Amino acid sequence: MKVVLLSGGGGGARFARGLADTLPPGDLTVVGNVGDDLEILGLLVSPDLDSLLYTLAGLIDEGRRWGREGESWNALASARAWGGEEWFRLGDLDLGLHLVRTELLHAGMSLSGVTDQLREKASVSTRILPATDGRLRTHVHAPAGSFPFQEWFVARAHEDEVDAVSYEGADDARAASGVLEALADAEAILIAPSNPYLSIGPILAVGEIRTAVESRRVRCVAVSPLVGGKAVSGPLDRMLSRMAGGTTPAHVAGCYPALIDGLVIDGADAPGEADVELVATRTLMSDRDAARRLAEHVLEAACG
Amino acid sequence: MKVVLLSGGGGGARFARGLADTLPPGDLTVVGNVGDDLEILGLLVSPDLDSLLYTLAGLIDEGRRWGREGESWNALASARAWGGEEWFRLGDLDLGLHLVRTELLHAGMSLSGVTDQLREKASVSTRILPATDGRLRTHVHAPAGSFPFQEWFVARAHEDEVDAVSYEGADDARAASGVLEALADAEAILIAPSNPYLSIGPILAVGEIRTAVESRRVRCVAVSPLVGGKAVSGPLDRMLSRMAGGTTPAHVAGCYPALIDGLVIDGADAPGEADVELVATRTLMSDRDAARRLAEHVLEAACG
Numbered sequence: 001m002k003v004v005l006l007s008g009g010g011g012g013a014r015f016a017r018g019l020a021d022t023l024p025p026g027d028l029t030v031v032g033n034v035g036d037d038l039e040i041l042g043l044l045v046s047p048d049l050d051s052l053l054y055t056l057a058g059l060i061d062e063g064r065r066w067g068r069e070g071e072s073w074n075a076l077a078s079a080r081a082w083g084g085e086e087w088f089r090l091g092d093l094d095l096g097l098h099l100v101r102t103e104l105l106h107a108g109m110s111l112s113g114v115t116d117q118l119r120e121k122a123s124v125s126t127r128i129l130p131a132t133d134g135r136l137r138t139h140v141h142a143p144a145g146s147f148p149f150q151e152w153f154v155a156r157a158h159e160d161e162v163d164a165v166s167y168e169g170a171d172d173a174r175a176a177s178g179v180l181e182a183l184a185d186a187e188a189i190l191i192a193p194s195n196p197y198l199s200i201g202p203i204l205a206v207g208e209i210r211t212a213v214e215s216r217r218v219r220c221v222a223v224s225p226l227v228g229g230k231a232v233s234g235p236l237d238r239m240l241s242r243m244a245g246g247t248t249p250a251h252v253a254g255c256y257p258a259l260i261d262g263l264v265i266d267g268a269d270a271p272g273e274a275d276v277e278l279v280a281t282r283t284l285m286s287d288r289d290a291a292r293r294l295a296e297h298v299l300e301a302a303c304g
Numbered sequence: 305m306k307v308v309l310l311s312g313g314g315g316g317a318r319f320a321r322g323l324a325d326t327l328p329p330g331d332l333t334v335v336g337n338v339g340d341d342l343e344i345l346g347l348l349v350s351p352d353l354d355s356l357l358y359t360l361a362g363l364i365d366e367g368r369r370w371g372r373e374g375e376s377w378n379a380l381a382s383a384r385a386w387g388g389e390e391w392f393r394l395g396d397l398d399l400g401l402h403l404v405r406t407e408l409l410h411a412g413m414s415l416s417g418v419t420d421q422l423r424e425k426a427s428v429s430t431r432i433l434p435a436t437d438g439r440l441r442t443h444v445h446a447p448a449g450s451f452p453f454q455e456w457f458v459a460r461a462h463e464d465e466v467d468a469v470s471y472e473g474a475d476d477a478r479a480a481s482g483v484l485e486a487l488a489d490a491e492a493i494l495i496a497p498s499n500p501y502l503s504i505g506p507i508l509a510v511g512e513i514r515t516a517v518e519s520r521r522v523r524c525v526a527v528s529p530l531v532g533g534k535a536v537s538g539p540l541d542r543m544l545s546r547m548a549g550g551t552t553p554a555h556v557a558g559c560y561p562a563l564i565d566g567l568v569i570d571g572a573d574a575p576g577e578a579d580v581e582l583v584a585t586r587t588l589m590s591d592r593d594a595a596r597r598l599a600e601h602v603l604e605a606a607c608g
Binding site: 075099101 | 387
């Protein structure tokens with residue numbers, strides 16, 4: 001069953017692994033968010049693509065939930081001592097990937113080409129595609145000003161309340177090579193339990209992708225990232241309250257107008273009301289088995 | 305006493321520290337070789353400038369004689385696993401410097417500007433200047449072909465015999481900012497016990513520098529890198545035998561025609577004959593004190 005998942009990192013990556021554990025090898029294609037990408041110390045870093053790759057390859061630090069297991073931090077400490085930026089944490093193992101990707105990008109390879117090469121090196125059968133090979137950057141607009149995503153998220157510890165989110169470069173962005181083909185071939189389209197504004201929004205801001213999902217002939221089901229109206233991690237509950245007026249399933253579904261046919265919610269949020277089908281299950285992915293069970297439920301819901 | 309030293313890394317860097325330990329702070333300026341510089345994993349690496357900086361800052365690995373003490377190698381191992389180049393060894397601590405330098409260079413700062421900023425960060429009072437801010441690269445010509453320096457030295461383990469050495473970019477190279485001023489102000493010019501072809505040759509290949517040394521009004525004294533006709537490390541003895549016909553003090557002095565007034569040689573090579581003054585002492589820098597004693601002897605010889 002060919003499935004396309006739109007996903008950020010974090011919980012989205014764990015859900016992607018649950019799907020990969022459920023579906024036949026090669027049936028899953030993940031379209032990842034690149035709105036969080038940044039240049040730091042001259043390196044091109046794609047945090048969400050990396051979280052997807054590390055999680056699917058079994059390299060992720062499960063405790064920290066980002067970066068590599070068994071990581072060391074010597075290069076960053078050295079860079080700091082020589083006057084380099086230090087606000088964005090890059091481990092030594094992580095740096096190895098960023099060095100290779102940055103060199104390939106500078107040599108003219110596309111981000112989707114690089115990502116596919118890295119996936120092959122890690123023997124990951126799930127295809128990982130960036131939403132776009134172009135430059136697309138999320139900006140957060142807050143009372144104190146407008147900030148590039150990582151400056152708000154990391155340097156300002158995402159403490160500012162968010163009034164709006166915008167996606168620089170989205171107007172001109174084309175879907176990356178393979179994305180539209182995967183969506184056209186999909187028997188189901190899924191949206192991961194990721195932040196709708198910060199992780200899924202930048203993907204759907206690519207016009208070709210939004211149009212492809214809007215004009216789908218198969219079901220599209222999203223998984224709510226909230227449990228009992230609260231974000232499992234991150235600032236989504238505060239953002240939804242301020243920007244959408246609440247944190248019920250209807251408020252989550254409202255982030256995806258005309259884009260989803262169903263929303264999988266946690267039992268703690270049921271019964272709920274929304275203008276799409278609601279399916280309640282346990283959505284907290286406390287371990288890999290829980291992620292696989294959630295994936296099975298979501299695939300059932302997507303089969304309608 | 306204002307002194308300018310022309311130097312490579314390795315033994316040259318140890319001699320530079322001996323001078324720095326002898327002279328008043330700020331009196332020493334080292335002009336370093338950049339012919340060994342390379343781009344690897346997208347980073348701009350200046351091995352000789354780094355050896356000078358690390359040695360003068362007390363950060364060098366004294367056993368390995370290059371790179372940082374307490375080094376780890378996790379980023380390079382990771383890069384290799386992702387398909388990156390691995391023939392040139394870059395430790396994690398070392399990478400921190402290369403990341404900062406590469407970012408500053410890409411932002412438009414000159415190599416001399418970056419090098420000076422790094423020196424200040426390490427609280428090193430000795431000025432370290434690249435011979436040139438332009439691109440200058442040493443190539444080695446061998447029976448098997450011509451090779452960029454690092455390919456011959458590292459990847460081919462400098463096993464090929466050398467017929468000739470050339471310096472790409474030398475014709476157009478200008479002395480880096482500060483070099484000619486330092487030479488004009490110097491009360492003595494010294495040439496470190498570095499390889500004349502591979503370390504000092506690229507410096508003197510910069511026309512403005514060669515002219516400044518040729519037209520000096522102060523003494524210029526070189527230190528022979530040979531002990532008993534053998535190189536302390538590296539391929540110099542084989543190179544001198546093949547390219548100059550022998551490894552006596554006269555053959556070493558012959559590498560610096562019209563450029564030096566004296567040559568400091570090891571007692572094992574004395575008595576020798578050359579058309580410059582020969583001064584015999586112990587030149588093996590087995591520890592920091594030995595380097596300081598050698599520096600004192602060389603400064604005496606330079607004072608004529």
